[in-house]
Amino acid sequence: MSVTIGELARALDAQAWGDQSLPVTGAAEPSETVPVGKDGGVIALAMAPKYAGALRPGSMAILAEGMNPEEYGLKAAIFAPRPRLVMAGLTRAFDPGPDIAPGIHPTAVIDDNAEIGEGAAIGPFVVIGANARIASGARIGAHVSIGRGTRLGQDALILPGARIAHGVTAGERLIVQPGASIGGDGFSYVTPEESGIEEIRRTLGTRDDLRAQHWTRIHSLGGVEIGNDVEIGANATVDRGTIRATRIGSGTKIDSLVQIGHNVVIGEDCLLCGLVGVAGSSKIGDRVVLAGQVGVSDNIEIGDDVIAGGASKIFTRVPAGRVILGHPAVKMETQMEIQKATRRLPRLASQVAKLQETVTRLLEKG
Template identity: 90%
Template sequence: MSVTIGELARALDAQAWGDLSLPVIGAAEPSGAGPVGADGGVIALAMAPKYAETLQPGCMAILAEGMDPQDYGLKAAIFAPRPRLVMAGLTRAFDPGPDIAPGIHPTAVIADSAEIGEGGAIGPFVVIGEDVRIGPGARIGAHVSIGRGSRLGADALIHPGARIAHGVTAGDRLIVQPGASVGGDGFSFVTPEESGIEEIRRTLGSREGIKQQHWTRIHSLGGVEIGDDVEIGANATIDRGTIRATRIGSGTKIDSLVQIGHNVVIGEDCLLCGLVGVAGSSKIGNRVVLAGQVGVSDNIEIGDDVIAGGASKIFTRVPAGRVILGHPAVKMETQMEIQKATRRLPRLASQVAKLQETVTRLLEKG
């Protein structure tokens, strides 16, 4: 793929400088972008002065507003008012996507009752079950399985090795990365009598007597409902609901290795980063950000626009708009004060020891 600097700038809604006819055939880090040749060249992502230090004269670059391309000897430049947003548009323009040939591969196994929309591309060894409906423009990579009665909207992109179980409903433009699993059974079990877990919840830790217990599965009859423009990362897992469906709102992005338990409801435009775990029946509002390794306890509610810092552990309800951090998670400013106080503890312990020595000497003299 090749576009000119001028075309790329218009596509990104950004200002350009220099020779706008130069062809752009890709993107690179500043140190990897050489001078532009006869057939064009790659454009360097140098959107801050510290990144521009390694630019070579004669190359093309995306710069932040206020940077002077002549300082770096560039032939052409695009100015980014919001660098990461421009980067999103640039990477989208040059991303070829997975190599999935148009049409249906002869090794794919597709039930007679399944319906594949116009323009679908189905890769090798794909298995599509009974009564599945897949919208137009879908691309399904090798070794994907889609279970009975599931529904995928238009322009779905399912990467190789993903697993979509029966009874999953998804809107348009779903992206599922390799190895993700959507619609597996929830982790829900019960014992004939009160379990140890139920006991310590009731008693807050004390045990009246430890008995043998055997777990009986509670089967998952609900499905998974996913909105439009949702992305699910590699090896992420979303469990189906017990009776009602687990729900993921439109625009939500789920990172790799995220675990979403049964009956969870996640709102729109949320961002769940790597290794987040959301336990069963919790409800997460709209535009919530859970940073890496955040844990959410079961049966709690997180309000709209909450931001949880990395490795936070959320055990109680969080009001809308709050920024939280820590284990257990509290307001970020409170957690910062706790951390400051913790760092002062050794000095405080030393001061207390000296005071004890002083008091002891005074008592001995008295």
């Protein structure tokens, strides 16, 4: 596709500079720009001087407000009041999307009782179960499976190899990346007698009696309920509930390799980054951010607007609005003091050793 620099600026609600009739054919890194030709050229995102220095004279770029395009010899530029927001608009404008041909591929296996909405595109080797409902505008990539009774809202995009089990309900504009699994059984087992896990929770670590134990499956009868505008990353997993559904609120974005346990409730507009694990029956509020490798213990509650730094391990309830870090997670400022104190330990140990030597000599003399 091609748009002019002026059209692109208006679409991004930003200010243009220079020749606004120049065609823009795509986006590039600053070092990959070339002078704009008669057929147009790519535009670079160079929103700080350290990036703009790599721009080629005669090219086009998106700059931060206050930068001087003439300094870099540009032919045209767009000024971004909020650079990453402009980046979102730019990448959306030039994203061709996945190659899913319109219509239903002849190799797809669709149950006679399934309902496929108008304009849906179903790729090769897709399997759709009985009584499933796929709304209009959905695009289902190759080798996707969708279980019985599952309902996907309008404009869903399910990319190749994703697995959506039975009894899943999703709102509009769901995006599921390759290899994700939604609606698998929860990891829930019980022993006829008190298990070792239950024992150490009761005794805080003491084991009185070691004996053979055998696990009995607790079946997962609940489903998964997903709101509107949810995205689920590659190879992420969302387990179904035991009795009630596992729930993911509207606007929430889940990164690759995230694990959501059974009965978990996640609020709206949350951000769960790569390798996050949320154990069963925990409740997460709205607008919560869990950075990479955060772990959330089972049966706890995290309030609205909490931000957890990378690799934090959350074992207890977190009140709304708190910023936490560490293992175990505590207030970020507390964790920073802990880290400072930890770095001082070698010096402190050395000082204590010297004091011990001094005391020993004094005692020997006395």
